[in-house]
Every structure is written in structure tokens, then in C-alpha cells.
Amino acid sequence: MHGRALANALRRATSSRAESSAPVLNRLWSRNQQTQAASDDSSLLEVDVVPYSTHRIDSPGTTVNTTKAELQQFFETMYRMRRMEIAADMMYKAKYIRGFCHLYDGQEAVLVGMEAALTFKDSIITSYRDHCTHLGRGGSVLEVMAELMGKANGATKGLGGSMHMYKVENHFYGGCGIVGAQVPLGAGLGFAHKYRKDGSVAITMYGDGAANQGQIFEAFNMAALWDLPVLFVCENNHYGMGTADYRGAKSAKYFTRGDYMPGIKIDGMDALAVKNGVAYAKEYAVANGPIILEMDTYRYHGHSMSDPGSTYRTRDEISSMRQLRDPIERIRSLLLNNELLDTAELKKIEKAIKKEVDSAVEEAKAGPLPKEEMLWKNIYKDTLGMHMRGRDSKTKIKLT
Amino acid sequence: MHNSGVIVFGEDVGFGGVFRCTLGLQEKFGRHRVFNTPISEQGIVGFAIGAAAQGLTPVAEIQFADYIHPAFDQFVNEAAKYRYRSGNSFNCGGMTVRAPYGAVGHGGHYHSQSPEAFYTHVPGLRVVVPSGPREAKGLLLASIQHPDPVVFFEAKMMYRTAVEEVPTGDYTIPVGQARLAREGGDVTIVAWGQMVAVAEQAAAVVQEQGGVSCEVIDLRTLLPWDRATVEASVSKTGRLIVVHEAPITSGFGAEIVAAISKRCFLRLESPPVRVCGYDTPFPLIYEPLYVPSTPRVVDAIHEAVKF
Numbered sequence: 025m026h027g028r029a030l031a032n033a034l035r036r037a038t039s040s041r042a043e044s045s046a047p048v049l050n051r052l053w054s055r056n057q058q059t060q061a062a063s064d065d066s067s068l069l070e071v072d073v074v075p076y077s078t079h080r081i082d083s084p085g086t087t088v089n090t091t092k093a094e095l096q097q098f099f100e101t102m103y104r105m106r107r108m109e110i111a112a113d114m115m116y117k118a119k120y121i122r123g124f125c126h127l128y129d130g131q132e133a134v135l136v137g138m139e140a141a142l143t144f145k146d147s148i149i150t151s152y153r154d155h156c157t158h159l160g161r162g163g164s165v166l167e168v169m170a171e172l173m174g175k176a177n178g179a180t181k182g183l184g185g186s187m188h189m190y191k192v193e194n195h196f197y198g199g200c201g202i203v204g205a206q207v208p209l210g211a212g213l214g215f216a217h218k219y220r221k222d223g224s225v226a227i228t229m230y231g232d233g234a235a236n237q238g239q240i241f242e243a244f245n246m247a248a249l250w251d252l253p254v255l256f257v258c259e260n261n262h263y264g265m266g267t268a269d270y271r272g273a274k275s276a277k278y279f280t281r282g283d284y285m286p287g288i289k290i291d292g293m294d295a296l297a298v299k300n301g302v303a304y305a306k307e308y309a310v311a312n313g314p315i316i317l318e319m320d321t322y323r324y325h326g327h328s329m330s331d332p333g334s335t336y337r338t339r340d341e342i343s344s345m346r347q348l349r350d351p352i353e354r355i356r357s358l359l360l361n362n363e364l365l366d367t368a369e370l371k372k373i374e375k376a377i378k379k380e381v382d383s384a385v386e387e388a389k390a391g392p393l394p395k396e397e398m399l400w401k402n403i404y405k406d407t408l409g410m411h412m413r414g415r416d417s418k419t420k421i422k423l424t
Numbered sequence: 425m426h427n428s429g430v431i432v433f434g435e436d437v438g439f440g441g442v443f444r445c446t447l448g449l450q451e452k453f454g455r456h457r458v459f460n461t462p463i464s465e466q467g468i469v470g471f472a473i474g475a476a477a478q479g480l481t482p483v484a485e486i487q488f489a490d491y492i493h494p495a496f497d498q499f500v501n502e503a504a505k506y507r508y509r510s511g512n513s514f515n516c517g518g519m520t521v522r523a524p525y526g527a528v529g530h531g532g533h534y535h536s537q538s539p540e541a542f543y544t545h546v547p548g549l550r551v552v553v554p555s556g557p558r559e560a561k562g563l564l565l566a567s568i569q570h571p572d573p574v575v576f577f578e579a580k581m582m583y584r585t586a587v588e589e590v591p592t593g594d595y596t597i598p599v600g601q602a603r604l605a606r607e608g609g610d611v612t613i614v615a616w617g618q619m620v621a622v623a624e625q626a627a628a629v630v631q632e633q634g635g636v637s638c639e640v641i642d643l644r645t646l647l648p649w650d651r652a653t654v655e656a657s658v659s660k661t662g663r664l665i666v667v668h669e670a671p672i673t674s675g676f677g678a679e680i681v682a683a684i685s686k687r688c689f690l691r692l693e694s695p696p697v698r699v700c701g702y703d704t705p706f707p708l709i710y711e712p713l714y715v716p717s718t719p720r721v722v723d724a725i726h727e728a729v730k731f
């Protein structure tokens with residue numbers, strides 16, 4: 025009860041940072057500090073999150089336990105994701121990165137909250153907006169940057185680029201360039217978990233635009249028919265390229281679109297709400313079968329680098345998202361308001377991460393290009409003894 | 425020719441589409457005729473077939489040819505066979521589906537492919553690939569007016585690179601007729617779309633180097649294709665080179681080479697050759713290696729002449 029009052033106040037405090045002179049709230053903060061001794065890294069802190077909307081399932085609780093250590097980790101990971109995407113934007117403009125490139129900034133809380141409720145034994149597959157998924161699955165900024173630049177030290181050895189991050193050891197089955205195509209794969213991943221009885225789930229992520237692909241409904245039906253442990257995670261950032269969600273979907277209540285399948289709508293800008301919702305859903309899915317989680321979120325950048333992102337939505341909309349719902353600022357406020365970290369400590373963290381990203385960028389720039397013969401490898405298990413044409417038709421390079 | 429039954433739709437086409445091909449159409453013709461669809465390719469093509477069966481003239485856009493595959497069944501089993509399987513009661517001839525295809529510089533695996541050969545394997549469809557702005561206008565209008573369903577692939581590289589005067593008004597180029605892009609006597613080069621420019625460049629290079637004279641044929645329509653024009657040319661030159669971006673194996677070049685080898689067997693001076701994409705997925709950083717280039721075509725010309 026106390027936790028709830030606190031967090032309600034907190035939320036009001038966070039969302040009205042501009043008019044912060046509310047003495048009542050301040051008293052609440054200090055009382056909380058005393059009763060919970062929250063400055064200890066591992067001692068529990070209770071935070072209330074906004075209520076979930078649900079379909080054919082009871083709501084998860086709205087009081088979430090966390091710790092200083094967890095909040096700090098959320099802050100660091102999201103800040104790293106954000107800086108990495110901003111760096112990618114700059115590198116694109118400087119022509120170090122070419123081609124198709126979709127940035128994730130704004131949506132960080134979805135991945136960070138999800139990963140807090142999962143283990144790397146749970147499988148993930150996602151769309152082309154996959155840079156941060158790679159980080160969430162234990163990948164490094166360097167691996168992502170180098171992949172974006174087509175360098176051999178990239179996540180996929182520089183052969184795929186932006187849409188092609190994969191991390192086999194941590195069950196990240198990759199990005200996918202075709203809208204919606206990864207969703208049935210996710211059902212197959214889930215089947216394997218069930219078949220092996222390993223207690224893990226498969227997460228298959230797709231956007232609000234992808235939600236209108238026919239194969240998504242085929243995947244829903246199979247997963248539900250066979251009670252597969254699958255979380256269908258719809259990242260509703262409210263636009264599929266230039267089309268607003270409600271212009272492309274008769275019902276934009278994506279969490280209800282499994283009909284017979286339960287669904288939960290989660291505040292995807294709040295890592296704690298996501299963590300709590302995903303933990304609940306995972307437990308449900310392992311015991312009962314698939315569930316849809318709609319993450320209400322927002323992308324700050326345009327769809328891809330050729331989209332300024334401002335023709336089909338207002339600048340006001342973007343800036344109010346940043347001001348009122350930013351996932352990093354939310355965690356920052358929790359850390360500050362509960363006196364878990366002070367401004368100077370946060371600045372220090374930010375500085376260290378900026379440095380980490382900057383040096384990853386430099387290292388990626390200096391990285392080697394993949395060897396020519398990689399063009400021919402990995403098409404089949406072996407290269408079938410083919411030859412490749414050299415500079416002229418007389419030079420033949422044997423492919424081994 | 426005015427046709428009030430023409431409707432234009434696809435992902436974001438109301439705003440002009442990602443390549444701005446439909447810019448201004450919604451303002452001009454209204455939302456009831458130019459509209460956005462959800463990201464549902466299979467649905468888009470099936471919907472076009474239904475509308476066409478009712479006598480409308482749908483012009484659908486698939487945003488990239490790489491995204492056309494979810495709709496493959498609709499093309500192969502529904503569109504192509506509608507006339508045949510209904511004993512000519514129904515057809516979807518009003519339908520034209522446009523899709524940007526091919527290399528673009530750094531599109532990688534999913535924004536660069538050339539899937540035309542899949543569709544040339546489907547009797548009942550017509551497959552058209554223009555090689556420039558003027559050609560695009562003439563062939564697109566002809567495709568829209570054509571009584572058979574047309575798959576219309578546009579080389580997306582040219583959206584940025586091609587500049588040309590285009591006739592105003594109702595200008596059509598007949599579907600099914602190839603174009604002699606360059607006259608010559610020693611070697612015939614057949615190409616379509618973006619590769620016509622590469623063939624022409626190679627022809628210019630060898631002419632300058634040593635006076636080898638190439639005839640370049642812009643095939644324009646791949647299904648059904650203009651065998652007569654190619655046959656006449658190869659009968660004259662005795663040598664055939666086909667250039668396409670798609671992987672070589674089972675590419676449409678194979679069909680041309682087989683058909684012409686039979687028809688011109690005794691007049692051939694050298695084995696017909698194909699200069700094509702390699703049998704690999706479309707690569708990201710290796711695109712310049714993969715896509716047929718002028719030097720590769722020049723080499724092939726020399727080999728044919730010296731055989």
C-alpha cells in the first residue's frame with residue numbers, strides 16, 4: 025500500500041518534473057528512504073506501474089519490486105542503446121554506414137524490461153529493428169557498429185548489415201528483413217522448447233504494421249492449437265513506416281487480436297512495467313500456451329534513414345513523448361528521487377558509456393573488410409567446389 | 425485513354441510511396457481511387473485479382489520486389505489461371521502489379537533482388553521490365569490497358585540515375601515487343617531493365633577498342649518474349665550474350681539461350697553465354713562483385729568473338 029502510494033506520487037512527480045514544487049511528494053520520498061533503506065544495492069524497492077489492459081487473462085500486479093542494482097543496470101543498458109543508435113545515425117550521415125538502417129531509440133524499455141524477466145535460454149527472434157536486441161542478448165556495441173559498417177568484426181562478420189544481427193550462444197535467432205516473416209518462426213522456436221521440456225519460452229517480436237500480415241494469424245493459430253510456450257510481442261510504436269496504426273488496422277488493440285489467445289497491453293516506455301508483465305506472461309506461457317504482449321512504445325527516429333519521421337506525425341507528438349514518457353528519464357528520476365544515485369554519479373555513468381560507444385565506433389571504422397571468398401561461403405554447408413571469376417575471366421579463384 | 429476504373433493502391437502509395445512513384449495521384453484522383461493498404465502483400469495481390477475480376481483496373485504496388493514472395497501463390501494459382509480455369513468466364517486482366525527490383529548500391533539481401541524469372545515460369549502472366557523513363561511510361565500504360573495480368577518490375581537504381589525526356593499524353597509501347605537499342609553486326613547482347621545500360625556501355629567500349637560491333641536488344645517483355653527479334657539478330661551476328669542481375673542458374677537467360685541455340689544452331693559462331701549475378705544470395709558489401717559490370721560484359725564479348 026505504501027509502495028503504491030509512493031509510486032503513484034513518483035509517477036506524478038516524474039511526469040510533472042517542470043512543476044516539481046510539491047512538498048507532499050517530497051515528504052513521501054524521504055519517508056520511503058527511511059523505511060526501505062533503499063540505498064543498499066540489493067534491498068527491495070517497490071514501484072507502482074500503470075495498470076495493464078488485458079484480454080482473457082487476469083492482470084499482472086501493478087506493484088513491481090526492484091533494486092538499486094537493477095535500476096542502475098536498466099539505466100546503463102538503455103543509455104548505451106541510446107548512445108549507440110545516435111552514433112549509428114551520425115555514422116550514417118558521415119557515410120560510414122550505407123543502405124538500410126532502422127534505429128531503436130525511444131523503445132529501449134521494451135528490450136531492457138523483457139531481458140530482466142528472461143534468461144538467455146529463452147529464445148528471441150525479431151524484425152529488422154534489431155541493433156539493440158543484440159545488445160540485450162549480451163552483444164557488444166562494437167559488434168553492432170562493425171556490422172553496420174560491413175566489417176569482418178561485426179555481429180555477422182559484416183555480411184548482412186543493419187538488419188542481420190544474430191547471437192547463437194544466447195539464443196538470439198536474428199533480425200529479419202521481411203515484415204512479419206519471423207513470427208511463424210517464433211512458433212517453431214517455441215515448439216522446440218516444449219518438445220525438449222526445458223521450461224523456456226520463445227519470444228517473437230513484430231511491429232504494429234507487421235500485425236496485419238496474414239502469416240501472423242497462422243502462427244497464432246498453430247501456437248494456440250498446440251499450447252506452445254510463445255510470447256508474441258507486438259511492439260506498437262504506432263507507425264508502420266508512414267502509416268499510423270489505426271490507419272492500417274481495423275482494430276489497433278493488438279493485444280486482443282489473437283481472439284482465443286490471451287493478451288496484455290503493457291506500458292512499453294516503462295522498463296519495470298515490461299519486466300513485470302513479461303515475467304507474468306512467461307510463467308503463464310510455460311504452463312498454458314501462447315500469449316500476446318502489446319508494448320505501447322514510440323520510436324523517436326524516422327522509420328529508416330531516408331525517413332525524417334516528421335511528415336506523418338507532428339513534432340509536438342515526438343517532443344511530448346520525449347518529455348513525458350522517455351524510458352531513460354523515467355529510470356533516472358527513480359534513481360534520483362529515491363536518492364539511490366545522485367546527479368554526479370549519473371553523469372559519470374553517462375560519460376563512461378559515451379566513451380565506450382565512441383571507442384567502439386573508432387574500432388569499427390578501423391575494422392577489416394570481410395574476405396572476398398565469404399561471398400561464396402555459407403550458402404550451402406560446403407562450397408560445392410565452385411570457382412569464382414577474378415579480375416578478368418582468365419583468373420579463376422577456387423572456392424574452398 | 426481515360427479509364428475511370430483504374431485504382432492505385434499499396435503500402436504508403438497515398439503519400440507517394442517510398443520511391444515517390446505515385447506522388448500527387450491521391451490529390452488528383454481522390455482517396456477512393458488512390459489509397460494505402462496495410463502491410464499485407466498476399467492480401468494486396470488477391471484483392472487486386474478480385475477487383476479486376478469485377479472489371480476494375482487495379483494497379484497495385486509491392487513496395488520492393490523482395491517483398492513480393494508472400495503473394496506468390498496469388499500470382500501463380502489465382503491470377504495466372506483465372507481465365508483458364510473458369511473457361512474464360514472470368515479473368516483478372518485488368519490487374520497490373522508494379523514492384524521495384526534490383527541492385528541499388530547497398531541494399532543488401534532484402535532490398536536488391538531480381539525475382540523476374542520466377543514469374544516467367546507461370547503461363548498466364550505477362551512480365552514486363554522497362555529500361556528507362558520513356559520506356560517505363562509507354563510500357564506501364566500498355567500494361568495497364570492490357571487484357572492480361574501483368575507483373576511490372578522497375579529497376580530501382582534508375583529512380584535516381586535515369587534522366588530522360590518522356591512523351592506527354594497517352595503514350596504506349598506494345599507489350600511483347602523487344603526494342604533494338606543499338607545496331608551492330610558481330611555480337612547480339614540481350615538484356616532488360618538496368619542491364620540494358622550496362623550492355624550498351626560494353627558495346628561502346630568494344631567498338632572503341634577494336635571495332636567489334638554489338639547489337640543490343642532491350643527485351644522489354646520477358647513473358648511471352650519476342651523470340652523473333654532475338655532470332656533475327658543472332659542469325660545476323662552468330663553470337664549471343666544474355667545479361668541479367670538475377671543469379672545465373674535458372675535465370676531467364678537460360679531460356680533465351682536454349683531457345684536461340686535451337687533456332688539458330690547452324691548459324692552460331694560461338695557458344696551463347698550468360699553474364700549474370702552469381703549463385704549466391706544478393707550480397708551486401710560484395711554488390712560490385714556480384715552485379716554484372718561493363719568489364720565483365722566486355723570480357724564476354726571478346727571471348728565470343730575470339731572463340
Ligand SMILES: Cc1ncc(C[n+]2csc(CCOP(=O)(O)OP(=O)(O)O)c2C)c(N)n1
Nearest residue numbers: 153201202203231232233234263264265491
Ligand atoms: C513483406 C514486407 N513488406 C514490406 C516491407 C517494407 N517495410 C519494412 S518495415 C515496414 C514497416 C513495418 O512497420 P512495423 O511492423 O510497425 O514495425 P516498425 O518499423 O514500426 O518497427 C515496411 C512496410 C518489408 N520489409 N517486408
Ligand SMILES: [Mg+2]
Nearest residue numbers: 231232263264
Ligand atoms: Mg511500428
